Amino acid sequence: MKKNIKIVLEYDGSRYDGWQKQGNTDNTIQGKIEAILYKWSGEEIEIHGSGRTDAGVHARGQVANFHIDQKICPNAKTAMEYLNQYLPEDVRVLSAEEMPDRFHSRLLAVRKTYSYSIDMAPKKSVFERKYVWGLGETLDIPAMKQAAEQFVGEHDFKSFCSNKKMKKSTVRRIDSIQIEKQGTKVVFSYTGNGFLYNMVRILTGTLVEVGLGKRKPEEMKTILDAMNREAAGMTAPPEGLFLESVEY
Amino acid sequence: MKKNIKIVLEYDGSRYDGWQKQGNTDNTIQGKIEAILYKWSGEEIEIHGSGRTDAGVHARGQVANFHIDQKICPNAKTAMEYLNQYLPEDVRVLSAEEMPDRFHSRLLAVRKTYSYSIDMAPKKSVFERKYVWGLGETLDIPAMKQAAEQFVGEHDFKSFCSNKKMKKSTVRRIDSIQIEKQGTKVVFSYTGNGFLYNMVRILTGTLVEVGLGKRKPEEMKTILDAMNREAAGMTAPPEGLFLESVEY
Numbered sequence: 001m002k003k004n005i006k007i008v009l010e011y012d013g014s015r016y017d018g019w020q021k022q023g024n025t026d027n028t029i030q031g032k033i034e035a036i037l038y039k040w041s042g043e044e045i046e047i048h049g050s051g052r053t054d055a056g057v058h059a060r061g062q063v064a065n066f067h068i069d070q071k072i073c074p075n076a077k078t079a080m081e082y083l084n085q086y087l088p089e090d091v092r093v094l095s096a097e098e099m100p101d102r103f104h105s106r107l108l109a110v111r112k113t114y115s116y117s118i119d120m121a122p123k124k125s126v127f128e129r130k131y132v133w134g135l136g137e138t139l140d141i142p143a144m145k146q147a148a149e150q151f152v153g154e155h156d157f158k159s160f161c162s163n164k165k166m167k168k169s170t171v172r173r174i175d176s177i178q179i180e181k182q183g184t185k186v187v188f189s190y191t192g193n194g195f196l197y198n199m200v201r202i203l204t205g206t207l208v209e210v211g212l213g214k215r216k217p218e219e220m221k222t223i224l225d226a227m228n229r230e231a232a233g234m235t236a237p238p239e240g241l242f243l244e245s246v247e248y
Numbered sequence: 249m250k251k252n253i254k255i256v257l258e259y260d261g262s263r264y265d266g267w268q269k270q271g272n273t274d275n276t277i278q279g280k281i282e283a284i285l286y287k288w289s290g291e292e293i294e295i296h297g298s299g300r301t302d303a304g305v306h307a308r309g310q311v312a313n314f315h316i317d318q319k320i321c322p323n324a325k326t327a328m329e330y331l332n333q334y335l336p337e338d339v340r341v342l343s344a345e346e347m348p349d350r351f352h353s354r355l356l357a358v359r360k361t362y363s364y365s366i367d368m369a370p371k372k373s374v375f376e377r378k379y380v381w382g383l384g385e386t387l388d389i390p391a392m393k394q395a396a397e398q399f400v401g402e403h404d405f406k407s408f409c410s411n412k413k414m415k416k417s418t419v420r421r422i423d424s425i426q427i428e429k430q431g432t433k434v435v436f437s438y439t440g441n442g443f444l445y446n447m448v449r450i451l452t453g454t455l456v457e458v459g460l461g462k463r464k465p466e467e468m469k470t471i472l473d474a475m476n477r478e479a480a481g482m483t484a485p486p487e488g489l490f491l492e493s494v495e496y
Contacts, residue, residue: 010374058375084371092374123332126258126340127306127379 002067005079006099009062012090014130014239018055019062029053029091033064036086041072050105050112050246054198056238058131061094061245065105103248111175111247113191116204117240121184132185133240139186139211141179147210147217148177148188150224151203158227160206162198162235170196170227179207186211189244198235206233250315253327254347257310260338261486262378266303267310277301277339281312284334289320298353298360298494302446304486306379309342309493313353351496359423359495361439364452365488369432380433381488387434387459389427395458395465396425396436398472399451406475408454410446410483418444427455434459437492446483454481 011029021030030047037045047066053059073079080096087093117132119125124134151157151174158170174192188207190200206223209215215233223231259277269278278295285293295314301307321327328344335341365380367373372382399405399422406418422440436455438448454471457463463481471479 012374012377060375081370087371089372089377090374092371122329123335123340124337126260126338129260129337131375 001070002101003070003073003075004065004067004099004101004103005073005076005096006063006065006103006105007080007083007096008094009064010060010092010094011058011062012130013053013056013058015090016055018053018057019049020052029062030064032087032091033083036083037066037068039086040082041068043069048105050109051195051243053241053243054201054238057241057243058239059243062243063105063109063246063248065099065103067101105246108248109194109246111191111193112195113189113244113246114195114200115242115244116188116190116200116236117242118186118188118204118208118236119184120186125184128185130239131242133237135208137212139208140213141181141186141211143213143217144186144207144211145179147207147215147220148179148203150217150220151177155224156227157196157199157224159223159229159232160199160202161196161229162202163196164229166196172196172199177203200241201236201238202229202232202234204236204240208236209233249318250349251318251321251324252313252315252347252349252351253321253324253344254311254313254351254353255328255331255344256342257312258308258340258342259306259310260378261301261304261306263338264303266301266305267297268300277310278312280335280339281331284331285314285316287334288330289316291317296353298357299443299491301489301491302486305489305491306487307491310491311353311357311494311496313347313351315349353494356496357442357494359439359441360443361437361492362443362448363490363492364436364438364448364484365490366434366436366452366456366484367432368434373432376433378487379490381485383456385460387456388461389429389434389459391461391465392434392455392459393427395455395463395468396427398465398468399425403472404475405444405447405472407471407477407480408447408450409444409477410450411444412477414444420444420447425451448489449484449486450477450480450482452484452488456484457481 017027019029050063076096076098080093083093118135119132154173156171176191178189265275267277298311324344324346328341331341366383367380402421424439426437
């Protein structure tokens with residue numbers, strides 16, 4: 001009998017090549033976890049993440065699940081303790097739960113929240129240096145809020161997708177974009193039903209260009225309509241991005 | 249004409265051998281700053297810190313001062329910008345101010361505040377892993393508060409000093425010790441007129457032994473009276489300690 005274990009993870013993505021396993025030269029979060037599960041069970045166990053995170057991107061609430069023999073893993077708590085014992089300091093299981101057999105962390109995800117943090121100070125905070133984009137310039141927050149409103153709702157976000165070969169639908173629904181000043185930081189929070197490859201980073205890069213006065217807030221609709229990556233702004237660097245939570 | 253510049257610094261002490269310069273094989277905060285001042289001015293400029301911090305200890309508000317020719321450094325803002333440009337990512341000048349010639353950051357300090365953070369979770373937070381002691385056990389906070397009260401006031405803290413050859417007075421005044429639970433963390437905050445070598449870490453290590461039920465809160469007076477390092481508890485590791493602020 002197999003148990004289906006759901007885990008919630010936090011990780012500092014700084015030194016990893018992202019979530020998704022990459023063949024032999026593996027330095028990914030998925031690869032690290034699967035290596036531990038193999039050592040534990042003697043079987044190749046695949047772990048399904050709610051989605052990939054890119055190289056250098058962090059998570060406070062990545063969700064994943066895997067199936068494991070109940071003789072090896074009698075309950076979810078055991079899985080959490082075993083994984084935390086062998087995972088490095090920069091990856092941690094926050095909670096674990098036994099789920100019905102049909103639960104799948106990617107296929108059944110209905111909403112995700114990402115955050116993106118920027119430091120406007122001339123030199124970025126020492127203690128948050130790996131978790132913010134050190135922009136070092138002042139951003140016009142009301143202008144960025146006005147621009148962000150135009151992304152809320154269901155839109156074709158093709159202009160905000162780095163994958164040019166994307167054949168599936170590029171339509172996504174954004175439920176909210178919050179932009180908040182916290183000291184010298186600006187924190188963007190995006191909630192929606194799904195995000196395309198690099199979408200949060202391109203949205204942020206584009207909003208930053210608005211915040212710097214290089215683009216007008218009204219331009220956002222034109223960018224969406226262009227259905228062309230070239231129309232949008234830069235891709236913000238990975239270190240400011242966090243997968244915050246996944247809802248089912 | 250020399251200007252006397254006071255700077256407030258934050259640093260992540262993880263990869264340094266502490267504040268104080270150590271001859272040739274120098275990997276200290278003081279050494280890094282003096283090297284930049286030398287490059288800038290062509291002169292050997294000594295920077296006076298408010299006090300040493302040990303290897304691995306952090307600061308959110310270390311204060312230091314140095315004298316520099318006004319032809320090189322016309323104002324405090326220039327000093328801050330120059331230093332921040334050349335300091336590594338884990339050291340930052342937060343503010344700079346021109347002071348009267350007699351100002352000295354160590355000799356004139358009247359009060360200091362240190363904090364010490366402990367994570368009680370079985371595995372410590374990924375994002376704070378370098379800034380907490382990952383104790384992984386639950387602490388009895390009321391018992392630690394009761395014990396801490398006995399340290400408040402003026403006492404001879406000889407039992408809480410790692411320097412056995414200390415010839416100067418070991419009498420210090422502690423104005424307050426706050427102990428606060430923040431999620432799975434416990435944060436200790438110590439304010440006083442001065443702290444002996446390793447004093448905050450030994451106080452914390454001793455309070456932790458109370459929090460784990462290994463010592464009784466009433467024992468603290470006996471430890472003070474012993475005037476002997478052996479009577480007190482363990483030295484808490486450096487990574488949880490922060491120099492928060494210095495008052496003049």
